Amino acid sequence: SYELTQPPSVSVSPGQTARITCSGDALPKQFAYWYQQKPGQAPVLVIYKDTERPSGIPERFSGSSSGTTVTLTISGVQAEDEADYYCQSADSSGPRGVFGGGTKLTVL
Amino acid sequence: QLQLQESGPGLVKPSETLSLTCTVSGGSISSSSYYWGWIRQPPGKGLEWIGSIYYSGSTYYNPSLKSRVTISVDTSKNQFSLRLSSVTAADTAVYYCARHIHRAVAGTGIYNWFDPWGQGTLVTVSS
Numbered sequence: 001s002y003e004l005t006q007p008p009s010v011s012v013s014p015g016q017t018a019r020i021t022c023s024g025d026a027l028p029k030q031f032a033y034w035y036q037q038k039p040g041q042a043p044v045l046v047i048y049k050d051t052e053r054p055s056g057i058p059e060r061f062s063g064s065s066s067g068t069t070v071t072l073t074i075s076g077v078q079a080e081d082e083a084d085y086y087c088q089s090a091d092s093s094g095p096r097g098v099f100g101g102g103t104k105l106t107v108l
Numbered sequence: 109q110l111q112l113q114e115s116g117p118g119l120v121k122p123s124e125t126l127s128l129t130c131t132v133s134g135g136s137i138s139s140s141s142y143y144w145g146w147i148r149q150p151p152g153k154g155l156e157w158i159g160s161i162y163y164s165g166s167t168y169y170n171p172s173l174k175s176r177v178t179i180s181v182d183t184s185k186n187q188f189s190l191r192l193s194s195v196t197a198a199d200t201a202v203y204y205c206a207r208h209i210h211r212a213v214a215g216t217g218i219y220n221w222f223d224p225w226g227q228g229t230l231v232t233v234s235s
Contacts, residue, residue, distance in 0.1 A: 001171065001172070030217075030218065030220070031217060031218070031219060031220065031221075033220075033221040033222075035155075035222075041227075042204055042225040042226065042227055042228050043155065043204075043222075043225055044225075045221065045222070045223040045224075048219075048221050048223075049217075049219060054223070086154065086155055088155075088221065088222070089220070090218075090220045094168055094210075095143045095145075095160050095162075095168050095208060095210035095220065096157065096160070096168055096170075096220075097145065097147070097157030097160070097208070097220070097222065098157065099147075099154060099155040099156065099157065100154070101154045102154040102155070
């Protein structure tokens with residue numbers, strides 16, 4: 001079955017830049033999406049179609065894509081950005097979902 | 109503003125069937141632009157897509173759960189539902205419903221994401 005691979009954890013100090021990667025064989029052909037999930041809350045979309053930011057999401061969140069890897073970048077990390085981040089894509093053209101294992105972002 | 113709310117029993121016995129309903133407000137479930145999906149998250153673990161449904165009734169399921177899952181839609185009530193049969197402790201999870209955007213745009217590609225999500229409901233499988 002198709003898989004998306006994320007690092008389990010990333011740690012950064014406040015004000016630094018956090019980069020969270022997501023790898024998958026279908027990513028050159030399928031868009032990727034990123035969700036932020038804080039403890040006890042539902043996931044929230046922070047990036048769609050690889051690089052687009054929904055309204056209401058701070059500009060410090062950005063996305064990029066290169067080959068089989070997509071990256072979520074958080075510039076000038078703030079304490080409130082500490083959360084789990086999940087990438088999501090699909091392995092085919094149908095309305096299906098595949099999620100990465102999630103990355104816990106710790107703000108030191 | 110579109111909102112989704114899950115409802116159903118919080119405790120299910122092993123081997124029985126888990127049943128949840130998602131009520132959509134602030135928009136029509138019959139919109140031709142959207143699917144409607146279920147996603148779950150076991151305690152302390154990651155997200156797993158369960159399946160999605162179109163208002164016409166067309167369904168798409170995760171192959172790993174397909175034999176036990178049924179998703180249905182009731183457009184008159186603006187609701188869609190999940191049934192998961194023969195549950196075990198491994199099915200203990202927070203279950204989320206979400207709007208599933210799936211769209212093919214000529215010259216651009218296929219869009220496929222979940223937004224917004226319901227708040228989630230914890231279902232525990234235990235005797």
